[in-house]
Amino acid sequence: MSTASAQQINPGQLKSELESTYTALNDKQAAKHLFDKDPGLWKTDSGQKQKINARLGWLNLPNNADELIDFSTQIKNEGFKHAVLLGMGGSSLCSEVARQTFGSAKGYPELLVLDNTAPSAIISIEKQIDIEKTLFIAASKSGNTTETLSFFKYFYAQLENKEIANPGNNFVAITDDGTPLVKTAAEYKFRKVFINPSDIGGRYSVLSNFGLLPMALMGIDIKALLASAQQMKENSNPGVPVALNPGISLGAVLGTAQQQERDKVTFVLSSSIKAFGYWVEQLIAESTGKEGKGLIPDAGETLGSPEVYQNDRIFVHLYLPSDDNKNNFEKLSALAQQGHPVVSIEVADKAALGGEYFRWEVATAIAGAVIGINPFDEPNVAEGKKNTNDLLDEWLKKGSFKKLQPVIHEGNISVYGNEKEPGTGNPAVLKDFINNFTSQAKTGDYIALLAYFEETDQRDEMLQTCRMQMRDKLKVAVTLGYGPRYLHSTGQLHKGGPDTGVYVILTGDEQADVPIPGGQYGFGTLHRAQSLGDFRSLSDKGRRVIYIELGKNIDTGLKELYKVVCGTE
Numbered sequence: 072m073s074t075a076s077a078q079q080i081n082p083g084q085l086k087s088e089l090e091s092t093y094t095a096l097n098d099k100q101a102a103k104h105l106f107d108k109d110p111g112l113w114k115t116d117s118g119q120k121q122k123i124n125a126r127l128g129w130l131n132l133p134n135n136a137d138e139l140i141d142f143s144t145q146i147k148n149e150g151f152k153h154a155v156l157l158g159m160g161g162s163s164l165c166s167e168v169a170r171q172t173f174g175s176a177k178g179y180p181e182l183l184v185l186d187n188t189a190p191s192a193i194i195s196i197e198k199q200i201d202i203e204k205t206l207f208i209a210a211s212k213s214g215n216t217t218e219t220l221s222f223f224k225y226f227y228a229q230l231e232n233k234e235i236a237n238p239g240n241n242f243v244a245i246t247d248d249g250t251p252l253v254k255t256a257a258e259y260k261f262r263k264v265f266i267n268p269s270d271i272g273g274r275y276s277v278l279s280n281f282g283l284l285p286m287a288l289m290g291i292d293i294k295a296l297l298a299s300a301q302q303m304k305e306n307s308n309p310g311v312p313v314a315l316n317p318g319i320s321l322g323a324v325l326g327t328a329q330q331q332e333r334d335k336v337t338f339v340l341s342s343s344i345k346a347f348g349y350w351v352e353q354l355i356a357e358s359t360g361k362e363g364k365g366l367i368p369d370a371g372e373t374l375g376s377p378e379v380y381q382n383d384r385i386f387v388h389l390y391l392p393s394d395d396n397k398n399n400f401e402k403l404s405a406l407a408q409q410g411h412p413v414v415s416i417e418v419a420d421k422a423a424l425g426g427e428y429f430r431w432e433v434a435t436a437i438a439g440a441v442i443g444i445n446p447f448d449e450p451n452v453a454e455g456k457k458n459t460n461d462l463l464d465e466w467l468k469k470g471s472f473k474k475l476q477p478v479i480h481e482g483n484i485s486v487y488g489n490e491k492e493p494g495t496g497n498p499a500v501l502k503d504f505i506n507n508f509t510s511q512a513k514t515g516d517y518i519a520l521l522a523y524f525e526e527t528d529q530r531d532e533m534l535q536t537c538r539m540q541m542r543d544k545l546k547v548a549v550t551l552g553y554g555p556r557y558l559h560s561t562g563q564l565h566k567g568g569p570d571t572g573v574y575v576i577l578t579g580d581e582q583a584d585v586p587i588p589g590g591q592y593g594f595g596t597l598h599r600a601q602s603l604g605d606f607r608s609l610s611d612k613g614r615r616v617i618y619i620e621l622g623k624n625i626d627t628g629l630k631e632l633y634k635v636v637c638g639t640e
Contacts, residue, residue, distance in 0.1 A: 080412075097312065097313050124270075125269070129278065136293050154206045156183070160186075167349050173291050191525045214253060221594065303317065303426035321437075341390035348371055357562075377411075383515050392419075466596055523598065533630070554576075565609060566608055566609065575617055576617070576619065
């Protein structure tokens with residue numbers, strides 16, 4: 072099986088600037104500094120260099136594949152039917168890509184991913200599994216991720232309710248050494264703890280235990296993925312000039328695009344590997360969105376005609392030759408003729424995604440060096456966590472969250488926001504209000520639709536339709552994320568990146584709450600606190616944001632919103 076992938080960069084209007092970047096990276100020997108793990112490639116401050124130095128372990132590919140494969144064989148032979156990954160961000164999105172891209176091999180457990188605190192999402196997982204024949208994977212680098220620990224407590228209690236002799240035998244943990252999760256695993260007698268190297272950050276952890284264990288449990292050939300990654304590492308080594316170096320050249324064009332205000336990285340993914348967008352989106356957004364700079368990844372949109380795009384885009388086409396790519400080839404050719412930069416990557420087969428993971432990690436690191444930021448920290452993520460915790464403290468004291476006053480209410484829908492913001496005003500009609508708000512997005516801006524509820528096919532179809540309508544009408548990038556997942560992926564970009572976003576948070580009341588065992592509140596309360604916390608964080612930053620409450624029934628409210636704003640009245 073081939074593991075090679077071919078990359079072609081058409082720089083379009085960035086040709087001269089990209090050549091200058093190539094020269095600068097060659098002159099400073101960027102590839103050598105990267106593979107030497109020299110933090111000075113990014114920052115010269117001693118404190119920053121120390122932090123960066125503790126995040127470069129992803130450059131070393133692991134050698135424990137046999138251990139993971141042996142464990143997965145044991146789980147298979149014991150008759151486990153499902154494996155459920157309990158995690159957020161980098162520890163969950165790589166598993167979601169594997170689940171959608173590969174599926175499980177015959178006889179191996181089916182993998183499910185739980186990274187949503189909405190009560191309906193937890194109930195949905197529970198309905199799909201035979202809990203006694205399910206292996207739960209609690210994944211958290213820090214070992215104290217609220218969502219991961221809450222999920223663990225819930226499913227452990229469900230096993231206890233079935234009077235299972237040792238519920239811990241249905242759990243494994245993936246975490247760094249010495250974390251609270253290590254202690255929890257010992258206390259509750261987990262089957263096994265997989266210790267990850269502490270010098271690997273969450274979003275760079277796909278080619279470590281965080282990504283490889285769930286894939287091995289599915290029966291995926293992780294040795295083939297690692298062989299592909301090794302080949303990409305060798306192809307990206309310092310002896311290869313920047314222009315011919317797959318990882319370094321990709322990082323160069325991404326960084327150059329950001330400097331030239333083409334910061335919307337639009338991913339065009341062929342059908343068999345479209346889930347790759349979930350992972351690469353969080354890698355780029357969380358790594359580059361800081362110091363008022365950043366690349367805005369735009370994954371999952373349907374390509375439009377050249378006239379709906381402004382000069383703030385770079386297009387990246389990842390495709391399997393076995394997929395039908397004719398339509399995308401034609402549209403990208405038309406965009407290239409208009410001067411838009413287009414990167415084309417032919418992925419030889421699914422096993423070659425191992426190489427793509429490594430290519431994009433290298434590229435993101437180099438893009439950070441070109442942009443001038445530290446791509447390995449996430450300085451604004453703590454803000455959202457603090458606001459969520461403050462809101463939960465408020466709820467514990469008062470039994471409810473502070474009641475906000477809607478700036479407009481129509482039918483089941485209430486909208487909250489800053490009335491002083493230009494463009495929101497107070498029109499009497501919901502359609503006019505939202506149109507006025509989103510119309511603030513001008514050249515170089517983007518709109519982020521942030522859905523705080525369980526993703527379903529029907530909901531996603533409506534939101535994707537609205538997304539494309541907004542893009543075509545306003546000629547700006549429109550992204551779509553689901554919360555709280557996006558807090559661990561694009562959330563850093565929203566708060567630390569450029570002030571070019573127009574944010575629309577969508578949420579609603581769950582029909583029934585689900586308790587968190589041993590906790591003072593349930594998942595529904597946690598979920599609401601996370602959405603309100605993000606609203607508060609964005610508001611405190613002075614970002615343009617509205618919060619739309621869809622009412623007691625999310626599906627009814629979303630259909631109502633869709634009809635009024637995005638559909639035909």
